[in-house]
Amino acid sequence: MKKFFIIIVSTVMLAFSVVFSACDKTPYFIMLYDGDTVITTVLTDDDGKVTLPSPEKQGYTFDGWYYNKALTNKYSPNDVFNKSGTLYCGYIGLEYKVTLDVNGGEALSQSEYIISSGSSVNVLPIPTRKYYNFIGWSIDGSEEISPVFNYAKDVTLKAIWRNKTSTITYDSAGGIIYNGETPIVGNYSTQTVTHGTEFIPYVAKKDGYTFLGWKVSDTEILSGGIWDYDGNLSVTAMYESN
Numbered sequence: 001m002k003k004f005f006i007i008i009v010s011t012v013m014l015a016f017s018v019v020f021s022a023c024d025k026t027p028y029f030i031m032l033y034d035g036d037t038v039i040t041t042v043l044t045d046d047d048g049k050v051t052l053p054s055p056e057k058q059g060y061t062f063d064g065w066y067y068n069k070a071l072t073n074k075y076s077p078n079d080v081f082n083k084s085g086t087l088y089c090g091y092i093g094l095e096y097k098v099t100l101d102v103n104g105g106e107a108l109s110q111s112e113y114i115i116s117s118g119s120s121v122n123v124l125p126i127p128t129r130k131y132y133n134f135i136g137w138s139i140d141g142s143e144e145i146s147p148v149f150n151y152a153k154d155v156t157l158k159a160i161w162r163n164k165t166s167t168i169t170y171d172s173a174g175g176i177i178y179n180g181e182t183p184i185v186g187n188y189s190t191q192t193v194t195h196g197t198e199f200i201p202y203v204a205k206k207d208g209y210t211f212l213g214w215k216v217s218d219t220e221i222l223s224g225g226i227w228d229y230d231g232n233l234s235v236t237a238m239y240e241s242n
Helices: 003-024
Strands: 031-034 037-043 058-064 085-093 094-099 111-115 132-138 155-163 165-171 176-179 183-186 188-194 202-205 207-216 221-222 233-241
Touching: 111 176, 176 188, 202 207
Parallel strands: 031 085, 094 155, 165 233
Antiparallel strands: 031 037, 058 085, 094 111, 132 155, 165 188, 176 183, 176 202, 207 221, 207 233
8 A cells, every 4th residue: 555655646746747847947038239228128938039129210220139249140030048148239220411511611522422320420521621620520510420420311511610720939039029018038939829810919129129020031021910821930020220
């Protein structure tokens, strides 16, 4: 009787073990990312597979899921997971027309370009403008756009400019240099001037002499007004004996 009971108990335990094993399929957690941002987490089914969403992103077409952030190893719907992991969504940037407004600069040989969302704006040309430094491209002419094109539409970009500056180096030729009424110590002094703006040159004084102006060359004397000289400049004081 005891032997028969042991056989029955063993059979029941084996049956429970089979049923428990069939139900003991632990799901795995699969983290879904868009770059460094977590979108959501999904669980695998009993077969180790997952049902994945197809996210939407303005300016892009969804291109599937990938195992790596570099988007070089693509996931297949038939893939089976045997542990928790991560997937990264891939996108293909849509193409848009970009029209360039040089905003007072020299005309470009090409003013319209096709750029994809997510691509670098460094492919755009660098315009030139006399007496100005090019800062970058903008939507409104004031704030530079990001290095990556992220506008899901055709846009016109306007050049941002900043006036160049020049340095005037004054040689007192033995006199004293004045900024207005303020004397400047030393035989030399410098003045920073901005292109396109009005400036007033320094003056010089020398005992027994009358200051005539600042010599740029044998035929040119520095005068005030709107600064339009391209580059730095060195000038020397000229005097006439009293």
